[in-house]
Amino acid sequence: MTKIAFLGLGNMGGPMARNLIKAGHQVTGYDPVPAAIETAAKAGARKAGSIAEAVSGAEAVVTMLPAGAQVREAYAAIVAATPKGTLLIDSSTIDVASARAVEKLAADKGHDMVDAPVSGGVGGAEAATLTFMVGGSARAFERAKPLLEKMGKTIVHAGAPGNGQAAKICNNMILGVAMIGTCEAFALAEKLGLPAQTLFDISSKSSGQSWSMTSYCPVPGPVPTSPANRDYKPGFTAAMMLKDLKLAQEAAQAAGAATPLGASAAQLYGLFCNAGQAGADFSGIIRMLRS
Numbered sequence: 641m642t643k644i645a646f647l648g649l650g651n652m653g654g655p656m657a658r659n660l661i662k663a664g665h666q667v668t669g670y671d672p673v674p675a676a677i678e679t680a681a682k683a684g685a686r687k688a689g690s691i692a693e694a695v696s697g698a699e700a701v702v703t704m705l706p707a708g709a710q711v712r713e714a715y716a717a718i719v720a721a722t723p724k725g726t727l728l729i730d731s732s733t734i735d736v737a738s739a740r741a742v743e744k745l746a747a748d749k750g751h752d753m754v755d756a757p758v759s760g761g762v763g764g765a766e767a768a769t770l771t772f773m774v775g776g777s778a779r780a781f782e783r784a785k786p787l788l789e790k791m792g793k794t795i796v797h798a799g800a801p802g803n804g805q806a807a808k809i810c811n812n813m814i815l816g817v818a819m820i821g822t823c824e825a826f827a828l829a830e831k832l833g834l835p836a837q838t839l840f841d842i843s844s845k846s847s848g849q850s851w852s853m854t855s856y857c858p859v860p861g862p863v864p865t866s867p868a869n870r871d872y873k874p875g876f877t878a879a880m881m882l883k884d885l886k887l888a889q890e891a892a893q894a895a896g897a898a899t900p901l902g903a904s905a906a907q908l909y910g911l912f913c914n915a916g917q918a919g920a921d922f923s924g925i926i927r928m929l930r931s
């Protein structure tokens with residue numbers, strides 16, 4: 641049993657904390673939204689009124705926060721209130737620069753820290769089947785792995801601090817670009833009189849095959865579980881995709897990498913979100929591309 645402080649009990653953090661409790665760990669939760677703490681308490685978490693209170697006495701701290709600004713702010717409080725050697729795991733999706741900055745802060749204080757962003761969404765958080773992409777030292781990774789295994793199914797060490805975030809944004813840039821390409825192909829097929837099912841039957845077995853096609857098809861019918869079959873109810877929202885594409889663009893600019901399709905995808909998801917579709921599933925962008 642490990643004493644764990646869990647900060648950020650939202651859509652992802654709430655179920656992740658529950659899975660740590662189910663695995664027999666003692667979890668103390670903090671979130672500025674009282675309802676989030678109450679829900680966690682019903683699942684067996686101890687309640688804390690501040691970050692300092694939550695992390696006091698904790699052997700490990702997990703953060704699942706909205707963005708880099710909140711992570712930087714929370715880490716200032718965490719490192720001030722935890723003894724040397726505490727294991728720190730940040731599973732938020734944030735910019736690589738913030739991830740590396742907080743890992744340096746943690747290392748300077750003698751903590752083991754990993755950035756461990758996830759893929760798998762709320763469904764994966766609930767079912768404990770998330771994929772964790774982990775950046776940090778080999779020692780920090782080995783310490784974090786047993787806890788991550790209680791919340792996920794696939795745990796990959798991506799290398800140095802910040803590499804987990806790098807893997808996450810590169811993966812999601814591929815996903816955003818591939819989804820738009822897949823949507824454009826289905827929209828073109830419609831105009832050419834080629835039925836969606838026929839395009840699917842051919843492309844899903846040909847070189848146009850991708851996860852966006854075979855697991856998350858953006859038109860209703862071919863993949864019964866895809867959000868297209870439920871009027872694009874998420875799933876993974878367009879707002880989340882836009883966030884990740886913007887992080888990829890920030891990183892590309894900082895690193896001097898050319899990502900013209902990533903830039904176009906960010907622009908198109910920006911237009912889609914501004915058209916009032918931020919809460920729709922990201923595959924719903926086919927509706928905008930059709931029009």
Ligand code: NAD
Nearest residue numbers: 647648649650651652653670671673705706732733761762
């Ligand atoms: P969310 O907004 O539901 O939850 C974030 C929680 O953090 C909120 O409850 C908020 O009150 C809390 N919070 C803010 N500042 C805090 C602080 N200083 N201390 C403690 N708690 C604080 O967001 P989410 O959907 O749970 O996403 C969390 C992270 O996971 C994000 O970085 C997101 O990009 C990433 N992510 C989300 C999904 C998804 O499908 N929702 C998938 C993969 C990754």
